[in-house]
Amino acid sequence: MEFKNLDTLTSFSTLKKLPHLQVKDLLSKERISSANVHIGGGLTFNYSALPVHEEHIKALANLCEEQQLIEKYEALLRGEVINTGEKRLVLHHLTRGNALGSDNIILADSVNKEAFYKEQKNKIADFAIKIRNGEITGSTNKKFTQVVQIGIGGSDLGPRAMYLALHGWAKGEHKEVIEASFISNVDPDDASAILNEIDIETSLFILVSKSGTTQETLTNYEFVKQAITNTHIEGIDPSKHFVAVTSNTSPLATSKEVMDSFYIDDYIGGRYSSTSAVGTLILSIAFGKDVVDEFLLGAHQGDKAALEKDITKNGALLDAAIGVYLRNVLEYPNTAILPYSQALSRFPAHLQQLDMESNGKRVNRDGKELSYSTGPVLFGEPGTNGQHSFYQLLHQGTDITPLQFIGFKRNQRNQDILIENSTSQEKLLANLIAQIVAFAIGKDDSNNNKKFTGNRCSSLIFGNRLDPRALGALLAHYENKVMFQGFLWNINSFDQEGVQLGKVLAKKVLDGAEGDDILTSYIDLLK
């Protein structure tokens, strides 16, 4: 297995020489019905409105083969040290099953990691059942009615996006839901706002920090602890309102100030941790163990689908490779994520971290500077809201932004209304279809200001309904897409050295920054 820079690959030179296609010339009935790939969880990736034709896909297939993408993915699954910067295995896939089958045994630090993740999963399931049935209560013997996650970055964005994505489905299915909230920002107004909304006495707080040293999270932990004490409710004891999700070597792991601890390890990066204890504990408490099992199954299906060698049958691989074509050949700097599902309101924010933290790198795996672009800027909001906001620029701005639509045939909550012969759900889907076509085909007009040039490309992920299994597969699709793109660019998608300098300087500022003219000048400004 070799790691090569993208611009040294023969197949990349070939790809660059291919004609640039216009989506409006490509779209056809046949293409729309055939450009579909199953990606697990009942979801399909449709690439009909992307500017690639047979010869491009062949070139992309060659690119993936020359860069040995499936081999690298398999190596990762077999437990090779793919995160070379930090000398670590990359094991988030294993939290949802063994994509290579039960013969694939991963040992690290003399521990069978599959067994380790399963053990945590079972412990979480037991714990969640006891919280949900009232067997475990708070310090005043009342049933927990609320769960609050304290964490930031990967300990916040993924779990929050997943919780919001499943909340409406659970309500639609009449599941018993324990409401969840999230405290992340070190801005004291964040914790304050949440604490003012909830009943502290019946709240369980999940403290999530792998290292057990994250400044924001520990600060908010103390903030919440003080708030619990300050309720002055007789017999209240903060330690009976906290559990931790942390690594078994962190100071939190053995703390007596928490009821229990659930373990993660260094082989799962924060942004990839939604299917580990970081995400599954809060989801199990909120929705129940069975929902989480379905969610993990969907992700596992996505992981297995991504092992397929034929690019035309592997949605994550295809999405990744076309994305690199859009970024490095057509030179589009951004990608927009446009879910036509209000439940996915924070999914783009999660993908921002997943993609931009993984692939926002300017050096390759060997620390050599790259002379080509890597990860794009991601942004997005749910449709139809975005249509009434930034779509103007997407349609008629001077730059082209590749679009990733997501949509579902049915809504989550089973409540709808028929007006002028269509339901709201039908209107939602009509808008989704209309936008794909409007972006691709455009419209001529004698008034330039009313003209749409078209040729604005998009992909579409669709399914029957956003249920736990579909959500798992959707998450895995993007995690695997990002991984494949990292392999294509020959970067390490699993470290994040770019967050370090800010931490060091923030500490310096808090210590007074004596002698540093620049820092002290800004300190004076904000004093």
Add this chain to the structure above:
Amino acid sequence: MEFKNLDTLTSFSTLKKLPHLQVKDLLSKERISSANVHIGGGLTFNYSALPVHEEHIKALANLCEEQQLIEKYEALLRGEVINTGEKRLVLHHLTRGNALGSDNIILADSVNKEAFYKEQKNKIADFAIKIRNGEITGSTNKKFTQVVQIGIGGSDLGPRAMYLALHGWAKGEHKEVIEASFISNVDPDDASAILNEIDIETSLFILVSKSGTTQETLTNYEFVKQAITNTHIEGIDPSKHFVAVTSNTSPLATSKEVMDSFYIDDYIGGRYSSTSAVGTLILSIAFGKDVVDEFLLGAHQGDKAALEKDITKNGALLDAAIGVYLRNVLEYPNTAILPYSQALSRFPAHLQQLDMESNGKRVNRDGKELSYSTGPVLFGEPGTNGQHSFYQLLHQGTDITPLQFIGFKRNQRNQDILIENSTSQEKLLANLIAQIVAFAIGKDDSNNNKKFTGNRCSSLIFGNRLDPRALGALLAHYENKVMFQGFLWNINSFDQEGVQLGKVLAKKVLDGAEGDDILTSYIDLLK
């Protein structure tokens, strides 16, 4: 007054020839303490970490003069037809006062518009007092405890962002708050989720649609109306739970199915309507009239500050001109909005619409295609959250994204905690300062992967505390920045023809799209 394309201006040619500066060479104690401009509402725009020096600022001053930016702004304020595409005046500034003084009388359709906006403002104030004191109740004679805005785009994003921005402040000041929610998406799960959270019997719904024909909003209106009826509470009458904000020519204006109507007009675009009835009605009900008066005063101060001819004393003008330098000379495609204030969690989403819908245009005011870039893509999340998410790419990605930081010395809710000698608020500000410097200066390292190239430029808007006046000024700063950039690019920032095609095609899809192979193929896919 002449409207010229940016690339025909002599001063633009001069600007392009100036040396490209490195922020890390520029930053100094003197610069940080002197590169400050007051922008109203107690706020300051600091441009110390932007790659411009005296000669650049002089060139930008010449650019603004040659393009007659202040003259154009004054013409707009005097009521000239600046929105030429739709042949309309642009009057949002007038909703917060007359920036040119009381001699400036604006007549349109034989109506004195200042008097008209004042009349609506007074009517709103009266109505809000009566809702807040229980004089006006719902149909079952109970005091309203909740207000819900139904609107999309400009009728949603701005008011929602402003409500969230003031909520913590109002709580910190122990104001009586009537909680607000928002329904926007045509996805039925959006309305469903909100209706399941609130007490419908004591909820007042504000229906916001200028034309009275917005599909999403009318659909959600019917959805909510049905939900009210379906409560089957004795005597409940939907019409006593609705008010409308609409133009006085819309079907809603005289509807008997709403308690009352408050008027807006065609001279205020949706994305500029936060200070009109679209925003002030819900804010007055939620927080009281006095809070809204302060908010409007802050915006008015911002508008007056933007009239200053000297660019070094006009923050909105300077921000706009430097932004064009970053976009058209240094060719950066994006801008990130990074508020170090949890209260501004949805402010970036509002700015996305404000900026990208206003300036995402590829033709000039005369409908001629442009050969230069216009509005950038905007995105952002609150710090410190973003630090643990997409900042990796901002620090170490292959593209440079100009950054706009926002921060306040004090927090809103007056609750904080001292840990290891610093409060959470101090930690928040330490991170803000650290990031500005980390981005600008960077850090060398023998390991390329731990190296920060620096030279990633940023601006900072700061103030004492995010109160209503500061928020008003912050809003006006961005509205005026966007307006000035539109003038620089010679585009019409006040229409949005790019949203039309999608509407037409969505209707076609709902009507079956017979004979259209492309649309019907997508319909089949999602059936």
